Amino acid sequence: MCGMPQQPPVRSTPSRPRRPDASMSLLTTVMDHSLDEGYAEAAARKKAKGPSQVPRPxxxxxxxxxxxxxxxxxxxxxxxxxxxxxxxxxxxxxxxxxxxxxxxxxxxxxxxxxxxxxxxxxxxxxxxxxxxGGSQGELVSLLSGATKVHGRGVKLVVDDAKEADQGGGGPRESAGFSDTGRVRDRDMQRVVNGLWQSGAEAIAINDQRLTALSAIRAAGDAILVDNKPLVPPYTVLAVGDGQRLSTRFQNSRDGQYLHALQENFGVRTSISVQEDVRLPAAPSVTVRTAEPKAGKGTS
The missing domain is CATH 1.20.5 (Single alpha-helices involved in coiled-coils or other helix-helix interfaces)
Known part of the structure; x- marks a missing residue:
């Protein structure tokens, strides 16, 4: 009896266990092939050629x-x-x-x-x-500073102390006075007023003629006489009875004030009698006149 050919027994091959990360194929590929093939190929070619032909230096x-x-x-x-x-x-x-x-x-x-x-x-x-001015015209011209004048008189020089800073050592206004040895506008005001009271007929400071309307003020580092800036030393020329004018001024309160400035603050002063003092005319004279209106009285 012919029997059916026997087939070799089929052996069951055990299946490989499934990887845990099989469901993450993209992530697995990236991790297994972290270096791109192109980069790897270029690196291999460079390694095969050897070191660069151009030295680094x-x-x-x-x-x-x-x-x-x-x-x-x-x-x-x-x-x-x-x-x-x-x-x-x-x-x-x-x-x-x-x-x-x-x-x-x-x-x-x-x-x-x-x-x-x-x-x-x-x-x-x-x-x-x-x-x-009538008969008093010449006197009016003299007192107003409208004409030049010369005659006997005195010369008074007032200067800052030697230790004072000549290059901008502060303002010369009387306000905020401090012991700096600098001549102030108030000092020159007292000098001029003292000379007038002592009998001076005409006065000029640094060739700047004074009139009845003149003002002595300060602006920063300069003393102004009729708005003209003057710098020390201040030379005051006064026409009058020379020796008598000098004596009366030095004995006056203003003369004593100037002496105190010299003793206490080092302000330098000197006064001398002059036989011929020449003073210029004032640069400008303001003439004012007034006339009463007819038919109206004064109140």
Missing amino acids: LRAKLGLALGLVLAALVVTVGAAQARIAAPVVAKERAELIDRIESATSDADELEGDVETLRDDVGERQREALKKH
């Missing part, structure tokens, strides 16, 4: 040379541009200088005209004082 020198070439190019371009702009700048500068010189010349000419007109006005005012 040489590459550094080439980079430095390239930087120097670029810097030289920038400097060259800047110099070329400056050379192109130089004539324009020089022309503008020359034009500006010409304009300044022209404006300065015009200002000087105008200032000269103002001085001429001021002198003319002063002369007319002096003539008016003489003409309308």
Whole structure:
């Protein structure tokens, strides 16, 4: 009996256990192949070629040379541009200088005209004082400072103490007085008032003639006489009975005040009798007149 061919027994092959991360195929691929194949291939080729043909020091020198070439190019371009702009700048500068010189010349000419007109006005005012002053015209002109005057008198010099700072040592106003040895506006006011009271007929400070309307003030580091700044030493010239004027002033309260400044604060003073003192006329004289209206009385 023919039997059916026997087939070899089928052996069951045990299946491999499933990986726990089988469901995370993308993450697994990334972890297994962290280096891209292209990068790996390039690294292999570089390793096969051996070290770079250009040494590192040489590459550094080439980079430095390239930087120097670029810097030289920038400097060259800047110099070329400056050379192109130089004539324009020089022309503008020359034009500006010409304009300044022209404006300065015009200002000087105008200032000269103002001085001429001021002198003319002063002369007319002096003539008016003489003409309308009657018998007292000369005295009025003298007391108002409208005319030049000379005669016997005194010379009084007042200066800061030696230790005082001449280069901006503070204001000369009387307010906020401190022991700095600097002559103040109040000091000069007392000097002038003391000379008037002692018999002075005319007074000038640093060739600045004083009148009945003159004011002595201070502005910063300068003392102003009729708004004209004066600097020390202050030379006071007074016309009067020389020796008598000197004695009376030194014995007056204002003379004693000046002496106290010298003793206590080092302010330097000196007074001397002069045989001929010359004083200029005041730069400008203001003439005021008043006339009552007819038919109206005064109240």
